[in-house]
Amino acid sequence: MLTHSLAYTPPTTVMPQTARPERHDPRSLQEHLAAAPLRKIEAKQNVFAEGDRSTHVYRVESGAISLHRIMPDGRRQILGFAYPGDVIGLGASELHRFNAQAVKPTQLRCLRRSLIDSVARVDPEFAQELFHALSLELAGAHDLLLTTGQRSATERIATFLLAMSRRNQRHNRSATLIDLPMTRADIGDFLGITIETVSRTFTKLRQLDIIDLAQSASVRILDIDDLEQLAEGAQ
Amino acid sequence: MLTHSLAYTPPTTVMPQTARPERHDPRSLQEHLAAAPLRKIEAKQNVFAEGDRSTHVYRVESGAISLHRIMPDGRRQILGFAYPGDVIGLGASELHRFNAQAVKPTQLRCLRRSLIDSVARVDPEFAQELFHALSLELAGAHDLLLTTGQRSATERIATFLLAMSRRNQRHNRSATLIDLPMTRADIGDFLGITIETVSRTFTKLRQLDIIDLAQSASVRILDIDDLEQLAEGAQ
């Protein structure tokens, strides 16, 4: 998966319209990103905004990014958070369809879209990697749709904490000690509830001894089974 | 866009694991689908279910399909509807992540995934077409997220009707006369509200002379400007 052996040189008689490397280097997306320039941004700064021309794809190196859309009257829906390792800005559209904003100081690797496109045009493995990443994004959006469309506030918070826990596990970090880099407003706008409801729900879970809330930015899950029950609608 | 001239034959020394055509025929996805076998299904029948092995990609020829996930306790979230021309089952996952069910008698063209994958492996334009289609799906999911996460019931219904109207326009059909092949339950499970609220909201819009409801399966938009106002939160 890290490397593959096909060193493909396209026929020189076709595709005259695009500049292309004489010899294509079949690196994976992750390998390309490892070599990409680093950009540092402060909390609240935008990586890009809705309507911006989509010039780059980014991988989060450290920090956290919120992807969100804003309605004319100010209501905001966070479509997802991007954490270290996540790639953002993949959509096929010419223009970005949502805002990407740092929720804390963040470092990003930046890869030009033109490069991505030209590599994808000659390297099918690379193209498939992009497709796979976008497919994961879609799955995440579907998960969130189930949550915002059907679940109660308590179920939403429980689902959210469990998703964070599973992500931690995938990255070989603690399944029970969960860092929350975003504010209550972010969590609310992600789950489609108000900050007050987020807060009240956290204290309710604390009173039920399902979580511990040492600081507001860090949750310890005390009973993950109960949390899973809650997420799926036990009372 | 309809055809392109690159007839690429991969080097014979690589990719021994997959059967591949001696000479690849560079047809677009739509052209492949036009030649694909037709499948007819009845209302309420599944095209595929969550967890099924993802063997085919489908294009709706007539009828309508709901894509949805169901929670253990029976709550259902419709993630989207697929109408004639739409392609479903594109995700990169081995297994389907949601159910696809006909809301009325429907005809589908079926294309084997193995074919799709092998064509995408040698035809970058085709791969890009797939990527673009998936990207549109993601945009649709994001639109729906904004709706279920932030909008009131009236705004949801207005947004829904406007989306139907715009789709009609794209297909050179009436922007004001809207066919609703799905039930009130489907609309409710799509927008994250109950059937009663759907019904009440339709009658409210009728009383405001914004829509006409001759039959319950067919809406005429009387004032599309007002509807747009409502969708974005005018009172």
Next chain:
DNA sequence: CGACGGGTTGAGCTACCTCAACCCTGGTGG
């Protein structure tokens, strides 16, 4: 004809929202 699926309408309830007060923490500047 009766049963059934789909839709509408009414009455009451409740989960969540709104508005407001208050707390805590960290940063800034006098």
Next chain:
DNA sequence: CCACCAGGGTTGAGGTAGCTCAACCCGTCG
């Protein structure tokens, strides 16, 4: 060094949009 302030979080009280439960209508199908 401390006062002040701003941003973020919690908690309370009251209001309400949408849910639940129920009755009823209509068209279709066996």
